[in-house]
Amino acid sequence: MTQASSAHTENREHVFYSWAAQETSHPLVVAGAEGSWFWDEGGKRYLDFSSQLVNANIGHQHPAVVEAVVAQARELTTVGPQHAHAVRSEAARLIAERAPGDLDQVFFTTGGAEATENAVRLARLATGRNKILAAYRSYHGSTGGSITLTGEPRRWASEPGIPGVVHFFGPYPYRSSFHAADAAQEGERALAHLAEVIELEGPSSIAAVILEPVVGTNGILVPPDGYLAGVRELCDAHGILLIADEVMSGFGRCGEWFAIDHWNVVPDLICFAKGVNSGYVPLGGVIISQRIADLFARRPYPGGLTYSGHLLACAAAVASVRAFEAEDVLGRARALGSEVIGPQLEKLAERHPSVGEVRGLGVFWAVELVRDRVTREPLVPFNAAGAEAAPMTAVTAACRERGLWPFTHFNRVHVVPPCTTSPEDVSLGLSILDEALAVADGYYTG
Known part of the structure; x- marks a missing residue:
């Protein structure tokens, strides 16, 4: 054979x-x-x-990324997440420095689905609220919570999912759910729709809005100018956190470190994976704003992963970020x-x-x-x-x-x-x- x-x-x-x-x-x-x-x-x-x-x-x-993984494997392949290591610290620093605003802490996962799961957990713990608003025409992963967040047919077979998830319509000018005449009107009407959903669901019960700044698998839907800023304003008005799922749109895919940078909007949490090291070794994570991280200064975060911040994955991320800038x-x-x-x-x-x-x-x-x-x-x-x-x-x-x-x-x-x-x-x-x-x-x- x-x-x-x-x-x-x-x-x-x-x-x-x-x-x-x-x-x-x-x-x-x-x-x-x-x-x-x-x-x-x-x-x-x-x-x-x-x-x-x-x-x-x-x-x-990519030779620099491959060599970084090989060199790290020769030195030390893995240590548990309870320990510190230089390459893990360096990966976190490089990622945080490229995030907008005060997002300065990184919780590592092994992929995007775990990132969205932990972002939701952080939002619920930080706000003491339960509900999460997520868009239709979205994909956030296939684990138990992330598939519930997902707003497309791959969710159906896994229902019922986790409680508290409510879906809303994001902007899609070509197939407008709001009968908009152009992209600007689509953005305005999509924001009015989201404001109504927030009102009807009870603002004080909503922990976070999670969205893909540019929707990926479900259409490469680029939001109208002003839409993401409007979502940020709605969240701020009601004490709701904004989670940017940048698993697919981040790390150069949209020409920025994170797609949301294109509109100069700062979320509270960013989910990443995929392009952070191009999957050479599985890596994902949540970038956390300092004000949320401070809530856990003396309060344990009730979550973790055996392979959080795996050294080979972090070595690949460090080499990748450096290559992104050098090239x-x-x-x-x-x-x-x-x-x-x-x-x-x-x-x-x-x-x-x-x-x-x-x-x-x-x-x-x-x-x-x-x-x-x-x-x-x-x-x-x-x-x-x-x-x-x-x-x-x-x-x-x-x-x-x-x-x-x-x-x-x-x-x-x-x-x-x-x-x-x-x-x-x-x-x-x-x-x-x-x-x-x-x-x-x-x-x-x-």
Whole structure:
């Protein structure tokens, strides 16, 4: 048996895959990766327009990050979270220094779901309140609490979830729930809606509002200017904490350390993971404002994780942050968005009637596909599966056949390559997407 066939067999026999029916799951066996590319056991190369799960912000196998993990492993692989270590302290300092306002303490987790879980726990303990407001069209993780916060169909199978979570509508100008005429009006009406939800739920019972500053998996929804500042004002008016879930949108993805910096808004808690070290070793966490951290100066925080601040993960984070600055990754991400991705996607929209809208920031973009531009009927129905999802399945297959690995969700293709991807490779990927969109055009009825 060859190594490749052995890998296929053992995957089938022993690996249980997430979000998948096991018998119909056919995972690609990845043999290697470098930069913005990865390849299978047969040597076929794919341009990674998904950054895996929108986490490989610094690209694959960055030599400085790999060497930092190796060097730390030689020195000391792990110590429990009850101890201190220089690399853990350095990672926390570097992360806190790049956070806005007085967010100066870091509670480490091993991923984003644990980060949102602990952010909610901190908010409830800090305020003495129970309710958490979370948006529809959001994803906050798949643990018991984080999946309850999530505002999309992956939540349904896990209900009933934790008590006290109330969902609200965030802004989505292209498919406005508020019948808004433009983005500015959408922001105003979304804020009025949130204010009403707060009033009806009882402001004194609400611990926090949690939101993705730029919604990720559920559409790359960039909020209208003024919306996040308005949410901050509503929270301040009622003693409610603001939690920014930056697991996907942070660490360069939107051209800033944190997407919320784009609007100069300071939350009380920031959840991070993914791009902090591009998943080289699992790491996440919550950045905590000093006023919340001070509440636990003499009061124990009732939570913890065996692998909180794992040394190998922290070493990868330190090297990643330093590489981001040495290589101006934030500037490169902004330039990719404004000079390459945005303009070229607009041209794709002009050529393909199936493109209803393109939107994004930095290296965080969505192409929304429709059957009719006038009615905005999606290319596939909401939460489509099986035969109903065939048009998107065909678009995805057309990309992969041509050596492009896309990130797709519902009726959208997301353009989310590593932030370090060259303009030439981004243009190559968009040219492949251009070809694949001819498949979507074949389903256009408008």
